[in-house]
Amino acid sequence: MRLEENISLKQYTTFGCNETGRYFTNIKKTEEVIEAITWCKEKQLPYLVLGTGSNILFTKPFEGLILKMGIIGINKTNETATEVFLSVGAGENWHHFVSYCVQKGWGGIENLSLIPGTVGASPIQNIGAYGVEVQESIESVTALDTQTNHWVTLSNSECTFGYRNSLFKKEKNRYLITAVQFILKKQPQLRTEYGSIKEILHEKNIKNPSLADLSNAIVQIRTSKLPDPSQLGNAGSFFKNPSLSKTNFEELKNNFPELIAYPISDDTYKLAAGWLIENCGWKGARKGNVGCYDKQSLVIVNYGQATGKEIYDFSEEIIQSVLTKFNIVLEREVNIL
Ligand SMILES: Cc1cc2nc3c(=O)[nH]c(=O)nc-3n(C[C@H](O)[C@H](O)[C@H](O)COP(=O)(O)OP(=O)(O)OC[C@H]3O[C@@H](n4cnc5c(N)ncnc54)[C@H](O)[C@@H]3O)c2cc1C
Incomplete structure (x- = not known):
């Protein structure tokens, strides 16, 4: 070593x-x-x-x-008439892997185009974007269980995936992931229901989008909305979207009719954390070296010289003001060390 x-x-x-x-x-x-x-x-x-x-x-x-x-490699392990089975090294670049699959015509993860990071980190918080989560395409995860010192292959259900959550987040640092096994579809059903995806496809006059059309549309949306970390330090969404019971949601909606939220079950709603933050006046706000991104208030940015502590303290101020105004506790999505 x-x-x-x-x-x-x-x-x-x-x-x-x-x-x-x-x-x-x-x-x-x-x-x-x-x-x-x-x-x-x-x-x-x-x-x-x-x-x-x-x-x-x-x-x-x-x-x-x-x-x-830095363990890399994309290996096809099996194939049927409708599906492809792949085992991918944890150090493989996520977007490179998505592009590889799109180019081969294998669907399932194209909505997750351009998410930064590695394949090995993708199950940790069950990465998601534009109506899709990576758990939908994961068959299993290979990891060293550092508690027992044994190699394990955890099935999809054993990974207990949830919204930006999994076994790997719950049992922090126990599993060291070296490979992820995926199942992708040869005749995928494309997920284009998001308004911004529809708009771009419409602008380009694309009626029957291919996997590549959809992936390109997502790259275009993300590039226009999110700061490029090589230009402006950030970690994407800093906070998770909070969920609320139907009763609490209705009460809040009475007080704030503009509230943005959507139902995730019969009695639970997910609120747009970005809306809550924006309505506390943070969008585009800056304190010294740290700020709230002006095009997306879920994103905290480093204007160059910020320390981790300054960024953390800034996030704490946001949490406090959302709590004071809406009585909602925002949870950080970013891993704090
Ligand atoms: C501009 C931008 C946009 C983003 N957009 C999205 C988005 O749309 N959706 C989304 O879900 N996320 C998004 N993210 C967050 C981030 O890209 C993902 O969480 C990604 O999966 C992190 O990958 P990473 O390799 O950088 O992980 P790291 O940041 O290096 O690590 C994250 C955590 O996972 C652990 N970890 C990493 N690899 C392993 C491994 N092999 N085994 C065990 N533990 C490991 C680390 O210890 C750490 O706790 C965005 C980030 C940025 C900067």
């Missing part, structure tokens, strides 16, 4: 904060995972797997070993 010491994590996270990592190693093979974890256990040090750092905020130096996940 090649170890680096006291490295700056600035280039390893999309927030671009200059916190340090005590030890750092690149992981290219599964054998190296065992070596790294054994080393941490011997030294009694914490470990952290890092993909591209697009959903993480370091608020202080990390005093353990960072394993930069």
